[in-house]
Amino acid sequence: MKILVCVKQVPDMASKFKPNAANVWFDETDLAFRMNEYDEYAVEEAIRLKEQLDSGSADLVVLSIGPSRVVEAVKKALAMGCDRGVHIRDDESYLKDPWQIASLVAAYAKGEHFDIVFTGMQSLDRGSAQVGPTLAEALGYSCVTTVIGFSLEGGVITAKRELEGGAKGVIRLKLPAVITCQLGLNTPRYPTLPNIMKARKKEIAVFEVAELGVENPRTVTERFFAPVKKGCGLVLEGEAAALAGKVVEILKQSTIVLRGQP
């Protein structure tokens, strides 16, 4: 069985973001990068599937698109247990929309005939949540998103997915398929030292983005900006009785909840 897991390297969300010169994305100076959280669940689930199958029969490939720094994310996935890596080198990946990214992955994956593709349900930086389903469409695979439970038995996937309002749904689908992973699916393993050492010898194939052919974008980023500050929290201190009075006063003056009350 051939398994593909797609990961993105994203900035640490605690960082302070500044727009870049073109004002369409953030400036990378002083940012620390890590593997997208949802993609970590994807890597973990892919490795668990590989472990469930006969060790020799599974081929688990991890793929990432971006500048040379994204190799770190690929290496981490290899240390966790993926077999080989693919780096689609693109210094301008941040300018690409989900359609272009999904098309690039599809261009690579078409000839490889993967049985199953895992990826995060969305990235922490762009957060479109479209690459997974778009990739499934491009490859003609079935697809299930926001998965929090996964099993594969007799060629049939049973996936539990998170729906709106806390509801859950259970979906059965056939291979080949694309699965996008949500928080709660698993706890990603921490790479062991022997696996980190083994990973150093694993192959990482590099493709230039031009080799795979870039589609025209379907959406364009207009502007990158921080949300306008609309209000702020207020901390009141003092005796409970006096505080209650203050709260009522604030509610009367600044809100409509007490309007019409005596």
Added chain:
Amino acid sequence: MEAAREIYWNVGHGVILPMYFFAAGAAAVCLYGFARRIRVYGLGGPLDRSSNPFLRLRLAAAWAFAQVKVLRAAFPGIFHAAFFWFFLLLFAGTLLIVAQVDFTLPLFGFSFLKGAFYKGYSLTLDLAGLGAIAALLVFFARRFIARPEGLETSWDDYLVHGLLLLILITGFWIEGARMAATEMKGDVALARFSPVGMAAAGFLASWQEGALLSSHKVLWWSHLLLALGLIALIPFTRLRHLFLVPANYFFASLEPKGALKTLNLSDENAQSFGAGKVKDLTWKDIFDSDACVSCKRCQDECPAYATGKPLSPMQVVHKLKDCAFSGPETDIVAAVTDAALWACTTCGACQETCPAGVEHVGKIIEMRRNMTLMKGEFAGAEGRSAASSLEVNKNPFGLPYAERADWAAGLDVRILAEHAEADIIYFAGCYASFDRRNRIVAQKFIEICNHSGIRVGILGKEEKCCGEPVRKLGNEYLYQELAAENIRALNGYKVSRIVTACPHCRHTLGLHYRDLGLNAEVVHHSVFVNDLLKSGRLKTRAERFDFTYHDSCYLSRYSGTVEEPREVLKAAGGVLAEMRKNKTESFCCGGGGGRVLLEEKEGRKICAERIKMAQATGMPLVVSNCPFCLTMLEDGIKTSNCEEKLQARDLAEIVAERLA
């Protein structure tokens, strides 16, 4: 006639042959017992503890004969020491007899156990025997009647204590019977040099001569066989400590305290890292476990044990021994349990107090290394998230690495990447860089330096966590990655002196980074400030304040820095009231061993326990000089609801307020 006694009186010289036969048998059993144990020690891997043999011999002899480590706990140490010295005298006395009767007399016709020497000899041995019985009775009372909490007593203890008492009593009985039949009838003046024997003889005075002689003969043989039995039993009972503890003193580490093996992480052939099975330990670890005398002093000093956590350093050592004796593949982590291993603060109090020279902390860290490096385990989700934050942002809080130097904004500090000239590099560490409370300490330290005309450089965002907490939690890989980045940055500047206000950073940069290529001098800020005061470069005015001082484990116990901070604080006008457990016997704040990054879910809070000791001094202020300690002490003050009565501050804050 010259004072002496007839050796082999009543039993005759015919006993010599069978006596040596039995003695050889006892020695053979003893050797066999040790040989079997040595095979078990050999299950552990290699470790060189033979360098500098003369120094080692001297240390071993001094510690053993002067009972230095035993006496660190005054009670029951003094009784052990007394028993040891008395028994040593008795043993030496017996050897003198052997020397005379079997060597000097038959070979050269020379005897020395006579005259005044004999009188002194007789008196000394009699009193030593009496003293040994007295000490032994204290042992009996403590172990079998008082039964202190945590002291384990097994068949072995009944056997050994009983045998020793029997040997001493039969010895006096034999002496009494001989004296009742000889000296008491003729030379009573000589008998006075055997006061205990004389008393025993008095007790037997009414016995018929025949009964005296036959009881003497029977008891002589019993005494001999009991004594030889004791020798044969040495390797099989707690008596083996007679040999193993002095040997363990000989094998003591001569490296600086807290030295850890730097793992070779590029070794492609390494099958395993850390210690997960008996065969991953060193021979010394197994030897330690066998040398343990179960005195429980480590357990008594352990802050984790004292606050109800599932760790007893003694039990760790006991379990390792059980594992070692059940085979090389035995899973030691499962036996010791991960809960016990994660509870350790690596404060080193166990090792400091151990009279047998057992090294506990290294074993715990090796087992943590196995859990972390081989199984990817963590002490809780907070440990996992700290590690992942360290990987990404190089600090355990997950705060942006680019903000690492924000604490220094507006201060007269040079960021070395922009301005490479400085007198010292101040290595702030993660707490002083990001923790709001400890940022103040860093700022105060800079104030002191500015006032003294010291130009301070910092690495700023080039600085990374020193890696100490994760290393102590077992993550050697992450530690070495962080260390390599710090060393590369530090070695890029021509500043040879590094100062830090964190004892953990100091210990790691100053000692552990040496293995990885950092050779600069690394000084703790309390020592640095003391030097500035002494050289006259820094002047402070003494302004009275009453305080108690909390010794950081890594500063006091590990690095021996005890007096310098006290001198600084006294020079600033401080009046010190010491806490219970101070200096090298300090009680951990609970933040060592990476525990500062973890939640303390089991038992009571260690920091609250320490605050109790601080409150007992009645002082309104507890001064420390470690960011982990300050954090934990403040937490302890909050937990104990005594913010009104007690305040925690750093030494730098006190000094900076008194610049003159």
